[in-house]
Amino acid sequence: MAHSPERPKLYVCNACQTVHAGTVVEHTESGHRYEPPDGCGACDGSEFTLLEDWAHHHG
Template sequence: MAHIPEEPKRFVCENCQIIHAGTPVHASGGDHSFETPTTCGGCGESTFVEFTDWVHHHA
């Protein structure tokens, strides 16, 4: 069976709206999750909204 890569969670910087890929975190059993970035690479802010929630987000 072929491996199908999982798409990483994406996060939108609340300040400048740049999209960042979450940092993969590996857990036991081969599972993983994605952490929110600590700071935005564009503006340096640290407030993010998950990409799937962005359209419903009100700043």
């Protein structure tokens, strides 16, 4: 069976909508655990929403 690479969690900055790859905070046998960055590299915002939840986000 071919290995399927793990995709990082993606987070959207609530202020400017820039997308960031999550930071790996834990390595486990089943994969990695991600958290949003401390701050947005584009606007210094500090609130993020998971990309998969963005369509349901009411900022």
